[in-house]
Amino acid sequence: MQDRSARRRPRIATAVLAAVAVLGSAVLSGCDSDGDGTAEGAAAGKRKPPAAGPVWDRSPKSxxxxxxxxxxxxxxxxxxxxxxxxxxxxxxxxxxxxxxxxxxxxxxxxxxxxxxxxxxxxxxxxxxxxxxxxxxxxxxxxxxxxxxxxxxxxxxxxxxxxxxxxxxxxxxxxxxxxxxxxxxxxxxxxxxxxxxxxxxxxxxxxxxxxxxxxxxxxxxxxxxxxxxxxxxxxxxxxxxxxxxxxxxxxxxxxxxxxxxxxxxxxxxxxxxxxxxxxxxxxxxxxxxxxxxxxxxxxxxxxxx
Incomplete structure (x- = not known):
């Protein structure tokens, strides 16, 4: 006769995997947004401010x-x-x-x-x-x-x-x-x-x-x-x-x-x-x- 705990393992594993998938989706969405959870926020989060170029010094000292x-x-x-x-x-x-x-x-x-x-x-x-x-x-x-x-x-x-x-x-x-x-x-x-x-x-x-x-x-x-x-x-x-x-x-x-x-x-x-x-x-x-x-x-x- 099959052990009851053994029969429950596949259902537990399936539930865990589903929870991980939901959690992972939430984490990834959070990384791609600026905190408001919107698509616009995600796009804004990906944009980086332009790097400032060197400023010409108008009063060099040598x-x-x-x-x-x-x-x-x-x-x-x-x-x-x-x-x-x-x-x-x-x-x-x-x-x-x-x-x-x-x-x-x-x-x-x-x-x-x-x-x-x-x-x-x-x-x-x-x-x-x-x-x-x-x-x-x-x-x-x-x-x-x-x-x-x-x-x-x-x-x-x-x-x-x-x-x-x-x-x-x-x-x-x-x-x-x-x-x-x-x-x-x-x-x-x-x-x-x-x-x-x-x-x-x-x-x-x-x-x-x-x-x-x-x-x-x-x-x-x-x-x-x-x-x-x-x-x-x-x-x-x-x-x-x-x-x-x-x-x-x-x-x-x-x-x-x-x-x-x-x-x-x-x-x-x-x-x-x-x-x-x-x-x-x-x-x-x-x-x-x-x-x-x-x-x-x-x-x-x-x-x-």
Missing amino acids: LAAVGDSITRGFDACSVLTDCPEVSWATGTDNMVRSLAVRLLGEPGAAARSWNHARTGARIAELPEQMALAAKEKPELVTVMIGANDACRDTVRYMTPVADFRSSFETAMRQLRAGAPKAQVYVSSVPDLMRLWETGRDKELVKRIWSLGVCRSMLSDPDDMGAEAAARRASVQKRVVAYNEVLRDVCAKDTRCRHDGGAVFAYPFTGAQLSQWDWFHPGRDGQARLAEIAYRNVTAEQPPA
Whole structure:
């Protein structure tokens, strides 16, 4: 004869399983809701608040500069000589009032800014400069480079756009490896065609340019023939392409801000250029660059 307790076991097990199923359903419903047990509550419970991105610091406390002769103040104080004290980025000159002075004050600019730019540098050198800048652990790094990549003896020697992009991407990786939270302000390459348009009708300027200043754009400034026009157009097109690369690569880094083409668009005149080469910015030109940089670095929103 079968034991009564044995006959009750299947019914007990079935009841337990049913209770577990009901309880599990209630638990799962509770996890998927916000407490009101409704479908709307469940949907709301699944939504997560968006992650806040990094906020641009409009008042960084230290600054490192990388780039070329413009950032070194070349030919701004005397012929064929660097003059870093008038650099738009890190200089201490009272007339220029560099970005560092405007952000940090004069004592701060002297103590907490570093200039790793080099006269004659092209984009291929930027990764090395960025690595040096990263060692300073700056809160802001300024970048101005590209003019020397377009200013070559002939257009055939201009840096290819793909190489320009690769070097800039590598430079950004170098910075991030050593200073992952540093902000980056990237200046556009100046408009070299405007330089030619500004100085081509001045005999003294043309004699200076004939010594070898930016031959790809400025050689034979009086030549208005088709070949010379095509050469200048090639340089201009390359500068525009470089600026597109700088903007694009910067846009992929959440702590990078491009100037929106402000330096390229600035209407430089002879008053802003070096009296020795009519190519590099003089003191007044350096001051204009500092103004542009300060306006963009301290703006609430990046340039359009």
